[in-house]
Amino acid sequence: MLRHLVTVSCLVSFVVCTAPSTIFSEEDANKVANFLQSSTLEDPKSVYEAAKAFSLLGRTLSKKDKLCSVVQTLDENDFRKAFYSYTASSLLSCDELKPSGTFLEKVTDAIDESEDLRVLAFAVPLYVQLAEAKLLKIKKEALQSVISRVSDLQGQKGTFKFTPNDDETSLVASAFAWRLLSVIAKKVKLDDDDLLTLISASEAVPPMLKAAESNAADPFGPLAIVDKSASSLLLTSYIVVAIKELSEGLALDLDVLPAQVNRLAAYLLSQKQSYQTVAEASSLVQAVFALSSASIIATPLTVTLQPATVPQANASPLTITVTNIFGKGVGPSKVLIVRAVQVGSSAAILSNQVANARDENSNDYTFSLPKTEPGLLALDISVTPTDNKLSPVSTTRTLKVTTAASISATVSVRNNDASSDILQDKLKEGDKLKEVVSVSARQTLSIALDVLSSSTNKAFKPHQTFALFEKDDGTQVFFALKSHHKQLIFHLNVDELGADFDYKSAKYRLSLIIADANLLNPILWDVGIVDLTFPAPKAVATTSAHSSYEPLPIIEHVFRQPERRPSLSVSSTFTALIGVPAALLLILLLRIGFNFSGVPGGAGGLSSLIFVGLLGSLAALSGAYWVFLSVFQTINFLAILVPVTAVVGSHALTAIQNARLR
Numbered sequence: 001m002l003r004h005l006v007t008v009s010c011l012v013s014f015v016v017c018t019a020p021s022t023i024f025s026e027e028d029a030n031k032v033a034n035f036l037q038s039s040t041l042e043d044p045k046s047v048y049e050a051a052k053a054f055s056l057l058g059r060t061l062s063k064k065d066k067l068c069s070v071v072q073t074l075d076e077n078d079f080r081k082a083f084y085s086y087t088a089s090s091l092l093s094c095d096e097l098k099p100s101g102t103f104l105e106k107v108t109d110a111i112d113e114s115e116d117l118r119v120l121a122f123a124v125p126l127y128v129q130l131a132e133a134k135l136l137k138i139k140k141e142a143l144q145s146v147i148s149r150v151s152d153l154q155g156q157k158g159t160f161k162f163t164p165n166d167d168e169t170s171l172v173a174s175a176f177a178w179r180l181l182s183v184i185a186k187k188v189k190l191d192d193d194d195l196l197t198l199i200s201a202s203e204a205v206p207p208m209l210k211a212a213e214s215n216a217a218d219p220f221g222p223l224a225i226v227d228k229s230a231s232s233l234l235l236t237s238y239i240v241v242a243i244k245e246l247s248e249g250l251a252l253d254l255d256v257l258p259a260q261v262n263r264l265a266a267y268l269l270s271q272k273q274s275y276q277t278v279a280e281a282s283s284l285v286q287a288v289f290a291l292s293s294a295s296i297i298a299t300p301l302t303v304t305l306q307p308a309t310v311p312q313a314n315a316s317p318l319t320i321t322v323t324n325i326f327g328k329g330v331g332p333s334k335v336l337i338v339r340a341v342q343v344g345s346s347a348a349i350l351s352n353q354v355a356n357a358r359d360e361n362s363n364d365y366t367f368s369l370p371k372t373e374p375g376l377l378a379l380d381i382s383v384t385p386t387d388n389k390l391s392p393v394s395t396t397r398t399l400k401v402t403t404a405a406s407i408s409a410t411v412s413v414r415n416n417d418a419s420s421d422i423l424q425d426k427l428k429e430g431d432k433l434k435e436v437v438s439v440s441a442r443q444t445l446s447i448a449l450d451v452l453s454s455s456t457n458k459a460f461k462p463h464q465t466f467a468l469f470e471k472d473d474g475t476q477v478f479f480a481l482k483s484h485h486k487q488l489i490f491h492l493n494v495d496e497l498g499a500d501f502d503y504k505s506a507k508y509r510l511s512l513i514i515a516d517a518n519l520l521n522p523i524l525w526d527v528g529i530v531d532l533t534f535p536a537p538k539a540v541a542t543t544s545a546h547s548s549y550e551p552l553p554i555i556e557h558v559f560r561q562p563e564r565r566p567s568l569s570v571s572s573t574f575t576a577l578i579g580v581p582a583a584l585l586l587i588l589l590l591r592i593g594f595n596f597s598g599v600p601g602g603a604g605g606l607s608s609l610i611f612v613g614l615l616g617s618l619a620a621l622s623g624a625y626w627v628f629l630s631v632f633q634t635i636n637f638l639a640i641l642v643p644v645t646a647v648v649g650s651h652a653l654t655a656i657q658n659a660r661l662r
Helices: 026-038 044-057 064-070 079-091 101-113 117-132 140-152 171-187 192-217 222-226 232-250 258-270 278-293 568-592 603-627 631-661
Strands: 302-306 309-311 318-323 333-342 348-357 364-367 375-385 393-402 405-415 423-428 437-439 443-453 464-470 476-480 482-484 487-493 506-515 523-532
Touching (some): 026 044, 026 278, 117 140, 117 171, 140 171, 171 232, 232 258, 232 278, 258 278, 318 375, 333 364, 405 437, 405 506, 405 523, 437 443, 443 464, 443 506, 476 487, 603 631
Parallel strands (some): 309 393
Antiparallel strands (some): 302 318, 318 364, 333 348, 333 375, 375 393, 405 423, 405 443, 443 487, 482 487
C-alpha cells in the first residue's frame, strides 16, 4: 500500500510542543455522563450523541426503553435522521429496526447517483451498517463510484466542496469527505487509483489542523463562517475526529506536527467544563478519545507538576507526572528539567537536571530544587518517551515558592522640633505595646517594620503593608507603609494628618496588616492602643472625609441685566418723525393730483400697472415684516418679488420713455 510518510519531532525541528497540564479524569467523565443523562433527549440526533458518548465512556444510559422509542422508526426521507436513528438503536441494543424495501432502494440509489457530500456523508455509513446487518449487499463498484464522484468535488490542497455547483471548497465539507472515504477504505480493497485519490485528500490535513487551531483560539474564526450555528468547541472536535478517522481508515502517516496535536488537546481539555449542549458534550468526548487512541498521528502527552506551591524551606522532592490525556501510563520516558528560572530574571537556578522515575512502572518522576527566593519559578521540561508512537514534548510549568516571615517593629514618638525620641518600643510579632502611647500636637508617631524570610533570614518586602487605626465605634483609618532601604516605615504627624481622622481625638487600636502572594499566611498584628490628640482644625482645613456629605451653599442664579432703553416719549417722537416723509408724500400727491394720464396704451400700459402693483406689494411686505413676518419668511417673499419687479419695471419704464419720445 502506498504510504505518505512524514516524521516530525518537536526536538529535531525545535518546535515547543506545549503539552496539556490537565487530564480528562474520571470525575470529568462523570460530569459529562450526568449532564447527558439529565438532558432532554427527544430527537434521534440527541439520542445518538448521548449514546455515542456513553459507549466511549463505557457506561450505560438509563431509561433505555424511552430512548429506544425515540429512534424506533426511520425517517425514509432524510438520510441524516435515518443514520442517527439506526446507529443509536444499535448502540443502545434496541429492537432491530426493519427498514422498508423502498428505503433500501433509496440508500442504494444515493450510493449510485448522489453528488452531494451532505447526503453521501450519512448514506455511506448507513449503507455499510445495513450491509453488516445483511439487509443488503455491498457492491464494490458502487463504493468506487462514490470515490470517483467525491474526487470530482476535490479542489486545491485536498479540500472539498459539498456539490459540483458550489464555487468554493469548505473545511467542513472536507471533514465530511474524509469520514466517508475512511468508511469505504475499511470495507473494500481499493485500487491504486482510488488510493491516490484518498492520499491526495490527506493533503488537506495541515490547513485543516491550522484552521482548527485558529478556531480554538478565535470563536469567530474561519470555521465559524461555514456554520455560524455551531460553537467553536463543536467544530474543533469534529475536525479532530475526522483527522483520526482518516489516518486510521487509510492507514496513512499524516503530515501532522506533534505541536499541533498537543495544542488541540490543551484546548479541548480547557473546555471540559464549558459544554452547554448535548452535541458539544458528546463531541468533546469523541475528540478526546480520538486524540488518545489514534495510533498513527501523534498521541498527546499530559505533563503535570506536583505540588504547584512549595514552602521555601521545604526540601522534599517535586514530582512530574507523565500520562496520556486520560491519566493513564505511557511507559518509561526520559524527563529532563532543561532550565528553571525566577520569573522576571534571566539567571538559571537549575539546568539540565534529570528527573528520576519512582520505579520501573511509575508515571512519576522526582527531582529536587535548590533553595531559592520566594516567587514564581518557570520550569522548562522536556519529555522523551521510549515508545516510538509517542512524540517528545517540551513544555513549561510554573511553581510558586512561598516563605514564612519573621517580623519585628519599632514604635516611637518624637517632638517635631527635637532630634531624639521621647518614647521607643521594640516589638516582635505578637507582642503588644507596654502601655497606651499618647501622641499630641507637634508630635509624630513613627512605625518601622522589618520583615525577614524565615528560611534565608534576608529582607523580604511584602506587596501589601498597612497600618490600621480603629476607634471603638468602628471608624477605621488606613495608611500604607513605604519602603525605605530594607525597612517599611510610616510617620503620623498629628498636625498634618488630623484631617484623615476628621480631627477626632480618641484612643485608637493600632494594627499592622502584612500580605503577599508568596507569604504562607497573611498577618494581622494587634500592636496596641495609641491615644491621639489633634489640634483644632484650621478655618480653611475643612476637607474631612465627611465634608462631601454636608449640604452645599444655596446657588443663587444671576441673570444678565437688560440694556437701558429710551423713554416712551422719545420713542414715540422718533416714530412720528419717521412717518413725516410718508405723510408729506401723500399730501403732495393729493395736491397735484394722482392720475394715469402718463401711462401709455397697449402692452406698455399693462406693464406699468403691474409695476405699480408690485411696488405696492413690496411696501406691504415691509409693513408685514414690521408687524408679524420673520426675517426668513420676508427673504423668501423678496426672492420672488424683487426679480419680477425689476423685469416688469424695466419694461414699463422703457414703454413710458418711448411714448414720450413719440
